[in-house]
Amino acid sequence: MKPGYREIKDWIFARIESGEWKEADLIPSEPELVRQFGVARMTVNRAVRELTSEQVLTRVQGLGTFVAQPKYQSTLVEIKSIKDEIAARGHVHRAEVLILKQIASDGARAEELGLAPGEPLFHSRILHYEDELPVQLEDRWVVPAQAPDYLAQDFGTTTPNEYLVRAAPLQRVEYSIDARLPEAAVGKRLKMAAGEPCLRLHRRTWSRGAVASVADLWHAGSRYQFAGAF
Amino acid sequence: MKPGYREIKDWIFARIESGEWKEADLIPSEPELVRQFGVARMTVNRAVRELTSEQVLTRVQGLGTFVAQPKYQSTLVEIKSIKDEIAARGHVHRAEVLILKQIASDGARAEELGLAPGEPLFHSRILHYEDELPVQLEDRWVVPAQAPDYLAQDFGTTTPNEYLVRAAPLQRVEYSIDARLPEAAVGKRLKMAAGEPCLRLHRRTWSRGAVASVADLWHAGSRYQFAGAF
DNA sequence: GAGTGGTCTAGACCACAAT
């Protein structure tokens, strides 16, 4: 048996789906729904409150409850940890640390990280293998103040991501995905054919109110894609 | 003044954030929180229920409430309508209809659309301009049964997307993003340099329990990226 | 002032899991 609040949610949702109630329409008030369904106000309230948190309705105190703007026609791409992703496919993940050292921040990178040029900066370059085939080259630059022990980690077993979410709790993420030809060194490491494009994810993370790290994730175009469904 | 349920939510959340309660830990029961905060059970219940719907906690009837698995380190890319996106940048969008006709479905495409080879199929190819520079070439194949009037639309003013969300309410979406060299005709239309890669979004939509359409959105790698923040 | 939503109480009965 469906609970009462569920019954009411479905009833409201059906009215919106059918087009009977359109965007910005005023829907029946709580007391009205109470009369209609013969339940307590708390039950009606829960139904309407949940639909509001699901962005199906919007409420204004003193005014009423309205049908919300229909959701964007949007596609959500979820980029998971490369390690988990490979494991989920039932394959073996291996990481090879190519670079792990402190460098001096230069002009453009310094600006992106919020550091002054010349300030120290951690840089790692890690190649991720899926069953012995390289699939991702991960360049990462980390602000030392946010993760002082970065250079002491064993990134053969823990990914920088896994370490950073603990060391510098994520506050904000900014990202972009593009298609571009790889730098020569990148193409070589990923064993890519000449002229083959890369799918690149650029990501900047914030922690404790400041930039924590910047990462470039390079993938061979012929062997990698971001995919999903909803 | 913060409402009671909010107070309790924050208190629980703080305990998880600080590490005091870790993943899969059992948290105090509802009666226990009722005693602790001196409120009615409904108030505690709302706090815990909301944290559960926010995937911070998981509950098992008869067992207890536990700290949920920490959320994935994930990146969400939202791909909006190209038209809205261009408008949001304050630029002018224009669409040029290159192809709009019925064709016979062929092998691979027929299978992807759930049609028998030879069955009729609508095909459109539209070039989207941002301030007179081509930014997206949209190839779309539509199942006639799902949108019989597809060929009669004016896709210079309405995008196929806008039409389809009305004609065939979205039920499910499957997509992938990859980097690849464009077919010759595509590269030419997008005014791309030789050897320049494309950022391609492939999307399949379902409506009324069946595949409704398949789309290939091609973007010049040098002029387009999927981006966002959260 | 009348109507709306926001929140809360102090009970209640039920389903489910562990013992």
Add this chain to the structure above:
DNA sequence: TTGTGGTCTAGACCACTCC
């Protein structure tokens, strides 16, 4: 049987918006 969460009732007081 005990303890857990799932749901519900019949009230209540408050803040807000509109007339």
